[in-house]
Amino acid sequence: MNNALLFLINTGFSLYLMVVVLRLWLQLARADFYNPFSQFIVKATNPLVLPLRKVIPSLGQLDTATLVLAWLVAVLKMLVLQQLLLGGVALSQALVAGVLVLVKESLSLMFWILVIRAILSWFSQGRNPIEQVLHQLTDPLLRPIRRVIPPMGGLDLSVLVALIALQFIQILLADVLRGF
DSSP, rough: OOOHHHHHHHHHHHHHHHHHHHHHHHHHHTTTTHHHHHHHHHHHHHHHHHHHHSSSSBTTTBBBBHHHHHHHHHHHHHHHHHHHHSOOOOOOHHHHHHHHHHHHHHHOOOOOOOHHHHHHHHHOSOOOOHHHHHHHHHHHHHHHHHHHHHOOOTTTOOOHHHHHHHHHHHHHHHHHHOOO
């Protein structure tokens, strides 16, 4: 029973954290706000982001209220899991681990968005609204790689290079997180 509860709590926090990170990523990439996928992300996060915006102003293009919300969700996830696993809470560890969890979940989200984009490219004709947003999110990540490794014979290796780099960084972060 305890493992099932831990799974549900971890999954719930991770999914909401990914939605909050997606909101931030959509804003930074200047993705189409009127896209149905973007609207879902905005509506799912507005109840917590809008009150925070009244207290936390944006810094230029960075929506700091959304960034703080993502960090708070990661910290709360760590606190709840610590309580369930250890029977106690170490707030200082949860505050630091929250940053690491936020980075790890962001990298994981980037990885899966790239995988979904690659799979959709095999089947889709490019008219899907979700695919359009995925391109808007990932093109800034892939553009520098394409300058070094241009598409060859219609085969774009930039997604593969980005996936390998993201996995490498995630493995490094996982080693750091185990220290906590």
